[in-house]
Structure formats: C-alpha cells, structure tokens
Amino acid sequence: MTHPVFSYMLGQHKADMMRLYAETYPEKGSKKAELCADLIDAPTIVGIGGYVGGRLAGFILAQQVCPSSDIIELVVSPPVRRIGIATGLLNQLVALSRRHNISELFLEVAEDNQAAQALYQKRGFQNVGKRAGYYQHEDHSVDAIIMQKRF
Ligand SMILES: CC(C)(COP(=O)(O)OP(=O)(O)OC[C@H]1O[C@@H](n2cnc3c(N)ncnc32)[C@H](O)[C@@H]1OP(=O)(O)O)[C@@H](O)C(=O)NCCC(=O)NCCS
Numbered sequence: 001m002t003h004p005v006f007s008y009m010l011g012q013h014k015a016d017m018m019r020l021y022a023e024t025y026p027e028k029g030s031k032k033a034e035l036c037a038d039l040i041d042a043p044t045i046v047g048i049g050g051y052v053g054g055r056l057a058g059f060i061l062a063q064q065v066c067p068s069s070d071i072i073e074l075v076v077s078p079p080v081r082r083i084g085i086a087t088g089l090l091n092q093l094v095a096l097s098r099r100h101n102i103s104e105l106f107l108e109v110a111e112d113n114q115a116a117q118a119l120y121q122k123r124g125f126q127n128v129g130k131r132a133g134y135y136q137h138e139d140h141s142v143d144a145i146i147m148q149k150r151f
Helices: 011-024 026-041 085-099 114-122
Strands: 005-008 045-052 055-065 068-076 104-110 126-136 141-150
Touching: 005 085, 011 026, 011 045, 011 055, 011 068, 026 045, 026 055, 026 068, 045 068, 045 085, 055 085, 068 085, 085 104, 085 114, 104 114, 104 126, 114 141
Parallel strands: 068 104
Antiparallel strands: 005 045, 045 055, 055 068, 104 141, 126 141
C-alpha cells in the first residue's frame, strides 16, 4: 500500500469529506456529513487531509483560536486504519499549530471509544476532565473525556 501523504484541505474537498464521514458514521446520515464538511468554510477552522493513492483517506478539523486549538473531527477510512494516518494528521496539526503560535490542543472523546483514546494517549494527550452525557444517542448518552496536549 502507498504511504499516506498529507495536505491542507479547502472547500473543494467537501464531497470527499462527506464520503469519508458517511463511511465512518453511516448511522448519522448525509445531513450530519454535510454539516461536518461545511465546517471547512469557517474562518477559524483548519483542515488537514491524509491521502492514500490520491484519494482522501482521513481528515482532521480543528478550531484554532490562539493560544489553543480544539480538535472538532478526526476520521480515517476503515480499510486504511492502523497504518498511521491519524498519527500523521495529529503530527501535522501540531506542526501547523506551532506556526500559528498555538501551544495546546484540546479534544473530547467518547468514554467508550477505546481506539481513539489509545491513539491520543500514544500521541501525548492527557485526561483533564469529563463532560457528563456529552454524546446523546437515541436511547442512552455517553460521557466525554476531555484531553489536552501541550507543546
Ligand atoms: C481513532 C482513529 C481516528 C484512528 O485512526 P488510525 O489512522 O487507524 O490510527 P493510527 O494508525 O495512527 O494509530 C496509532 C495508534 O493509535 C492506537 N490505535 C488506533 N486504533 C486503535 C484500535 N482500534 N485499537 C487500539 N488502539 C488503536 C494504537 O496505539 C496505534 O498504534 P499501533 O497501530 O502501532 O498499535 C480511527 O479508528 C477512526 O477514524 N475511528 C472512527 C472515528 C473516531 O473515533 N474518531 C475520533 C473521535 S474523538
């Protein structure tokens, strides 16, 4: 398999972002996928894409307001997980944040999302809090763990 390459995303990547979001969260529907892709137009949002074989295989969106950045979304296409795409996206975001004089990243991750927590812990994020019932599902809610990385 080709190694992933990373580059900044702009409005023209929306269709690919929607495809990827829908592939990752089929239960959330196309409206949610569209809302996610539309975030790329917001002035404080930065987006970085990871490409495999020229096709968008993962992306990260973050809201950058100096001196902190909040990760809004991170998704990697299921067939190309565990080859370092999320790691590359996080590394790129840290590098970009440094250039923007941002020195800390925050994110929320579902308490039952072990894969993402393992990723963030490996990349040096630490648990700094919790938001009760942050993720609302049809018949239950899940707490969010707030994680932070300083650099
Ligand atoms: C979480 C997610 C982004 C990881 O993407 P990825 O490209 O597969 O991650 P990487 O290949 O960079 O993994 C780096 C490390 O994270 C950890 N990790 C990643 N996926 C894991 C899993 N399913 N189980 C356990 N650890 C995992 C491992 O330590 C891994 O290192 P290793 O492969 O050498 O063991 C991906 O599974 C995904 O898109 N999930 C659905 C969306 C999501 O949960 N997003 C995060 C919301 S907060």
